[in-house]
Amino acid sequence: MKKYIIAIFIFTTLQSYSQYNNNGMRNQGQNQMMQTPDKPADPDFKIERYLGIVIYDIEKAAKKSGIKLSSDEGKKFSSLLTTYNKEIKDIRRINSFTLKSTKEMIDNYQKNVAKTGDFSNQTKVRLEMASNLKPISDTLKKEDKELDKSIKALLSEKQYKKWIKYNRKIYKVFPKEKKE
Structure with missing residues (x-):
């Protein structure tokens, strides 16, 4: 027991x-x-997303738009995007110093604001950023309009709607043409 x-x-x-x-x-x-973490994450301003710089993956773009790359339409689509990608890479390469310096300026401003809480220079930084990026933005808008015209002429209405939907998902917006 x-x-x-x-x-x-x-x-x-x-x-x-x-x-x-x-x-x-x-x-x-x-x-x-x-x-909570000891320190907040470092600021990382996505300047290419802000400007709308997109390098397309041609196969994925064709799939999302409902285009078969083996067809004549698909080959034209592929050549359009290849040309566009090359031009955008050239623009990015030519303006790399401006893009890098603007990104650093914004990141430094955000770090300073996180430390001090002082937003007094916000307008100055925003105006400087806008003036630095204006020529690049104008060039990109011109290239985007050309691509949009070409794609719109090439694709059917249904495929074009899918193309626009795909671009919205990757944060790409095409400028609207002004009707007079």
Whole structure:
């Protein structure tokens, strides 16, 4: 009888100890998940997304637009996007210094604001950014209008709608033509 009582005592002690440890570990894990990081993430202004610079993956763009690359229409589509990608890469390469310096200026401003909470230079930074990026933006708009005209002439209405939907997903918006 003593053996049974000792066995039951040991068994219940071990069971309560293990339950205590599991709850302790669970609470510890929950506390770790709720902790905030020591410092906020560094600012990373996506200047190419801001300007609408997109280098197309031709196969993916054709698939999303409902075009078969093996057809004549698909070959024309592929050549249009290849030419567009080359021109955009050239624009990006030529203006790389301006893009990099503007990105650094904005990131430094955001870091400074995060430290001090001082937004007094916001207008100055925004105007400087706009003046730096205006020529690049104008060139990109011109290229985008040409691509949009060519694509619109090439694709059916249904395929063109799919093309526009795909571009919205990758944060690309084509400028509207002014009707006079």
